[in-house]
Amino acid sequence: MLLTPRARSQARTAQSGTTQSRTRPRIPRHRKAALLASAVAVCLLAAAAPPEPLGIGDRLYPYLGNPGYDVASYDLSFTYPGSNDKPLQAVTTIDAWTTADLDRINLDFAHGTVQSVQVDGRPADFASAGEDLVVTPEHALAKGDWTRITVRHTSDPEGAKDQDGGWVRTSDGLAMANQADAAHLVFPCNDHPSDKARFTFHITAPNGYTVVANGLPAGVRRVGTTTTWTYRSRHPMATELAQVSIGRSTVLHREGPHGLPVRDVVPSADAKALEPWLAKTPDQIAWMESKVGTFPFETYGVLMAQASTGFELETQTLSLFEKNLFTEPAYPKWYVESILVHELSHQWFGDSVSPRTWSDVWLNEGHATWYEALYAEETAHRPMVNRMKSAYAASDGWRAAGGPPGLPKAPAPGQKVSLFRPNIYDGAALVLYALRQEIGRSAFERLERTWVREHRDSTAGTADFVRLASTVSGRDLSGFFKAWLYGEKTPPMPGHPDWKASKSTKSGKPGRKPSGPAPSAKPARQRTR
Helix, strand or coil, rough: CCCCCCCCHHHHHHHHCCCCCCCCCCHHHHHHHHHHHHHHHHHHHHHCCCCCCCCCCCCCCCCCCCCCCCEEEEEEEECCCCCCCCCCEEEEEEEECCCCCCCCEEECCCCCCCCEECCCEEEEEEEEEECHHHHEECCCCCCCCEEEEEEEEECCCCCCCCCCEEEEECCCCCCEECCCHHHHHHCCCCCCCCCCCCEEEEEEECCCCCCEEEEEEEEEEEEECEEEEEEEEECCHHHHHCCCCEECCCEEECCHHHHCEEEEEEEHHHHHHHHHHCCCCCHHHHHHHHHHHHCCCCECCCCECCCCCCCCEECCCCEEEEEEHHCCCCHHHHHHHHHHHHHHHHCCCCEEEEEEHHHHHHHHHHHHHHHHHHHHHHHHCHHHHHHHHHHHHHHHHHHHHHCCCCCCCCCCCCCHHHCCHHHHHHHHHHHHHHHHHCHHHHHHHHHHHHHHHHCCCCCCHHHHHHHHHHHCCCCCCCHHHHHHHHHCCCCCCCCCCCCCCCCCCCCCCCCCCCCCCCCCCCCCCCCEE
């Protein structure tokens, strides 16, 4: 859909004097003066009020997101200086609809120097408040306005104090890891998955570097000693899923199901060694399509970064992996393949269908863990029932440590990614296993396909899943989900009355994402997001 500016509201236009009513009653001169003085006083009071950080009230990340507008698109320009320990010069342009009258606009931005801000082409005042950039335009914005906010700033790859994520420094450049709350360490934004938008990236780097970002390439322009690479996403995306890779990289191309373009980004020196892993992606996409339907985006691929992150990440259309996952001999082949499928399945669950709040994260990670385990069962003869029985035994301990799957505990102070505990991985996959036991395989598989089809390119929450599951199964499942998602104790497993829960928490420290049972040769890092 082509987005075009909407006409200014009648109320806004009337203030300019172009639509005044001829029948408006006359106001005595002395009353006019009093009203004018009152209005000026109110304006001065509003202007004098100090800027304050806002949020949309997310239970787990209350400072994230901002009320009053809905972002339609981001246009991000970064200039890489050729060294990954120096700030990038950047311009962020945001097109948005206002959903309320605004005299200030709050953006999430907490790690960079702001040089200037414009609103609709006019200079605007700005100030920092908490983790917000508070912008005051020349004129207040009326509800229903289409507005453009342009911020010139730096984007610092050096880690922020007490902050996790943002730019990831690789051996030869940079990548991004913005989940869950770190996109605003890279660029000004409305940093919450409930406000998805389309993205355009323009990245300028010295010649000799390769740049890849979310979406498809839309141009490469070389001028002197630098090259500017442009990419565009065709589908809306949450800020936490943005990805930019800058490095001495090789891009390998292949074709997926239905002619889907697949491109992988690897360190040039390792391209040949990594190719056997990359060649698996088309068949893995076909496997996922057989379970839940057509791949939801315009392209896919794997970014293998020479970096130490401790996790893999489902950045939209270009999943981030540590290169040494594929070169560490202690990880069995079946295990590595299942991790590839974990991030791939997120393209449906978490990326195309994004969580409405961060309390709904079990829908992302539970489903990714489910298809990771199902793939291992069907291709490597690793029975899911064994994994689920082990998860059941640990489930009460996971709930005590991290909260039940549908009501995870808030991240620990100074460890914002500690949200990612075992309760929302194998603990949430256990909920899906119980659901399949409860409603039967056929109904469960219909539910999965219907879920990703009905909520494609949008957001959805736990209540939506409960309603759809009840509709597909033909019975009210609210009581079932209340017990499994919110109970302090794990309910009895349908079909397995002999399964016993304990208070063991044998897999998982807060702050890393678990990825299932450890290979026997080496304990599994808690790595997938």
